[in-house]
Amino acid sequence: MTGQRARFRRRQRLLRWVVLTVVLVFFVLPLLGMLDFTTQGPGGQGRTLETWRTLANVDTISTDYPALREGFLASVGLAVITPVVMLLVLVPTMTWVRLRLPGLSRTVEFICLLPLTVPAIVLVVGLTPVYAWVYYLLGSSTLWLSLAYVVLVLPYAYRSLDAGLRAIDVRTLSEAARSLGASWFTVMWRVVLPNLRTAVLSASFLSVALVLGEFTIANLFSKKNLQVAMYELGKSDAKISVAVGLASLVFAFVVLFAMSFVGSGRAGTSPLARLRRRKEPSA
């Protein structure tokens, strides 16, 4: 029996390595292709690090490639505003529904998951008149895109916040706080939010990742974020934009990989994995 087990293990390990190697080669080759392309010397001859040197030099990159700088700054701004708005909209509502209006929870869930069935490109079509008003009332800054991005992250944020809320006893906590004389604001800020720390963090992280990778809406509204800048630069100066693309992929990977060691190892999984996890074990 032990011999059989050992043989089974060996076979399993062999299969694992074969599959992993094949798939990883497929994953890594195009990335190597990017690296190769950015280090090609003039005319495809020799090796040069010039592209990367340009990219590493913050001063020249921001003067020589103003579009890239503009897109990068816009994306950073969007990546800050979107999670904040998302949390402001979602956390009080979800808490309130849980405490006072449990009948509405189905409706809220439905609304939050609705964006999954509305592709971003469709949302753009529908948002055009809305944004005409937004621009008219608030000005035409790129940062207003974050209002649309909040909708895109709703399903993912909802799932992770819902799991967080399910794991704590909001009712007891808030009643305890209220009976000790806390205002609703204090309850939210000092009781609910700290208890939701992990859920809030992961929801925010998802929003940041989504915002940094967003292209569809920004491009069709003719706004410049990082992806749009990269796309446009790809037409004139391919090397730099490929280098930016590779750098952003590597950066995102390093962040995710690091986050998989922090936290309970869950941060490394994607929002869709969270979506799949319908039944969270309640604490």
Place this chain on the structure above:
Amino acid sequence: MPFFAYTTVFLLIPTLVVVIGAFLDGDNRFTLGNLDGLTSPSVVRGLVQSLVLSAVTAVGGAVLGGLLAYAVSTARDGSVTKRFVTSLCGVLAQFGGVALAFAFIASFGGTGLLTLLLGKVGISTGTGFWLYEWDRGLMLVYLYFQIPLMLIVFLPAVEGLRPQWREATETLGGTTWTYWRRVAAPILLPSFVGAMLLLFTNAFSAYATAKALVSQGSPLIPLQIGGTFTSEVLLGQENLGKAMALEMVVVVAVVMALYAWLDKRASRWMQR
């Protein structure tokens, strides 16, 4: 409540704009003309190509990604292999878009790494234009983000397979084949098909990758919708974009409804 105000403005109104706009003509009168527009050859071709592309990459991605998920699941929990692969897949599945398209252009362009490598072993990739065609290059690029997505979606299900079940099968005299055929496959099937449906909608809605790769023509329906924004559309045709958008919503909604139903079945085995 601000939540309802917010979602009304940024989610419900846009949805209604699309749904109602699909039935309005240039002067805001009710018409079914836009739906007629949907039957024009180019639009139909876009839809069919989108559906085929999504279906093929969903099936291919599901099979390869499923295999990968199983391979990864045999690694120890918390091992570097597992973390590495899940993180890599997280990036490739979510972050794709423009950067992915660039990766393939850089690799398969005239002096690209892979073009040269394949050339050395005697395989000519031709002029490199195949990369920009929807049924060859786009499929390859789409697979590149479908496989990682499959891993992410499917891994929890595979990890939900308990070793006890295999042991029980063995105790009862079953072989590995019996285990897969009679135990694992029926348990995994709803998750597998559900994940495949997710992959389908993912490919169907994808815009950035295709946009960055395809510069001429609009072989896919998302590109056609995008096209109604940027190009000069004939007067009275602007609502055709909305009709096409509605068409997409209908397709995705049907698939998602199926998914929700399957997910309910799949989650029976997921109580960990």
